[in-house]
Amino acid sequence: MAEEKGKPAFDKPKIELHVHLDGAIQIKTIVDVAKRRGITLPVISEDEMRDLVIMHEPATLTEFLGKFDHYMHVIAGDREAIKRIAYEFVETKAKEGVIYAEARYSPHLLANKGVDPLPWDQKPGDITPDDVVDLVNQGFKEGEKAFKTKVRSILCCMRHMPNWSMDVVELCKKYRKDGVVAIDLAGDESLNCESYPGHKRAFEEAVRSEVHRTVHAGEVGPASVVKEAVEVLKAERIGHGYHTLEDQTLYKRLLQQNMHFEMCPVSSILTGGCDPDFTKHPLITFKKDKANYSLNTDDPTIFNSTLNSDYQVVQKYMDFTEEEFKRLNINAAKSCFLPEKEKDQLLEQLYESYGMVNRTGF
Numbered sequence: 001m002a003e004e005k006g007k008p009a010f011d012k013p014k015i016e017l018h019v020h021l022d023g024a025i026q027i028k029t030i031v032d033v034a035k036r037r038g039i040t041l042p043v044i045s046e047d048e049m050r051d052l053v054i055m056h057e058p059a060t061l062t063e064f065l066g067k068f069d070h071y072m073h074v075i076a077g078d079r080e081a082i083k084r085i086a087y088e089f090v091e092t093k094a095k096e097g098v099i100y101a102e103a104r105y106s107p108h109l110l111a112n113k114g115v116d117p118l119p120w121d122q123k124p125g126d127i128t129p130d131d132v133v134d135l136v137n138q139g140f141k142e143g144e145k146a147f148k149t150k151v152r153s154i155l156c157c158m159r160h161m162p163n164w165s166m167d168v169v170e171l172c173k174k175y176r177k178d179g180v181v182a183i184d185l186a187g188d189e190s191l192n193c194e195s196y197p198g199h200k201r202a203f204e205e206a207v208r209s210e211v212h213r214t215v216h217a218g219e220v221g222p223a224s225v226v227k228e229a230v231e232v233l234k235a236e237r238i239g240h241g242y243h244t245l246e247d248q249t250l251y252k253r254l255l256q257q258n259m260h261f262e263m264c265p266v267s268s269i270l271t272g273g274c275d276p277d278f279t280k281h282p283l284i285t286f287k288k289d290k291a292n293y294s295l296n297t298d299d300p301t302i303f304n305s306t307l308n309s310d311y312q313v314v315q316k317y318m319d320f321t322e323e324e325f326k327r328l329n330i331n332a333a334k335s336c337f338l339p340e341k342e343k344d345q346l347l348e349q350l351y352e353s354y355g356m357v358n359r360t361g362f
């Protein structure tokens with residue numbers, strides 16, 4: 001899904017709330033780091049590597065998650081690489097006109113010490129999940145200085161690794177005043193929490209310590225996963241949530257509660273979450289109902305996309321207007337996990353650049 005040429009669909013400041021740091025790594029960086037570390041990749045050139053990593057056709061979430069296996073071992077366990085991907089992330093977002101982003105990742109999946117089992121068949125090293133958070137913070141801070149885009153982290157628990165989740169919430173608490181704004185649950189949502197109490201306990205601790213919460217739910221899985229995210233894990237935002245529409249009672253209740261849905265249109269097709277016909281996309285219903293949602297890239301490396309691709313798709317196939325783009329970005333700012341004062345400043349910045357004197361109705 002290459003970016004279409006021409007003028008950006010919405011050439012104004014934007015907010016992005018759902019993007020995986022490890023799904024937003026430049027292919028060039030992967031190839032460079034592999035060379036420096038003497039890691040052999042399955043292919044040689046940057047073009048071949050891109051071809052291997054990107055999804056060309058709609059597939060399944062499981063096939064999509066398999067794409068990370070091609071390159072995570074290159075970045076994991078390497079200080080310079082972890083810092084570099086964070087710094088370059090800020091640069092990319094600044095170029096896309098994003099003034100504030102919440103980037104998510106699993107600190108465990110980038111570590112090579114203090115994580116059981118060690119991911120990606122790595123040799124043991126000296127980078128713990130805590131070190132990973134610190135390195136990403138350094139990259140984001142240097143990036144913010146250079147490119148003026150603010151980025152904060154959301155730390156992911158992984159559905160298939162419930163024994164990591166307590167660590168994740170503890171890291172959220174430790175870094176709450178230093179770059180980390182929330183906890184997430186990512187990975188294969190067919191594994192529910194009833195059978196994985198580790199996540200439930202971590203999210204209970206998040207509630208107790210006032211750590212913000214978002215959960216991947218209803219992306220490819222049924223509405224019951226969304227229900228569980230809201231009722232059991234006390235999610236304040238839903239990652240994706242397309243399949244919420246299959247339970248109209250739940251959908252109406254969440255509309256009433258003004259629940260925020262982090263929508264990723266390009267992603268939703270390629271992961272098999274939604275019908276490939278964009279003109280039938282659930283987002284059209286969310287828009288009609290004036291729901292609270294944002295537009296996001298999710299994993300731009302693997303979808304070969306930019307934030308503009310997502311804006312272009314909804315403009316072209318779902319009749320999104322400039323007014324709707326403004327409305328959804330204001331909703332994103334209102335639903336972001338920054339402290340209230342910083343959130344107000346962000347909103348002011350949007351109102352001003354959108355030329356909105358009358359702020360009612362949004």
Ligand SMILES: O=c1[nH]cnc2c1ncn2[C@@H]1O[C@H](CO)[C@@H](O)[C@H]1O
Binds near residue numbers: 022
């Ligand atoms: O769309 C998605 N749905 C569920 N899990 C995802 C998605 N994109 C990425 N990840 C998973 O989240 C981890 C941390 O960033 C990634 O390594 C990947 O396994």
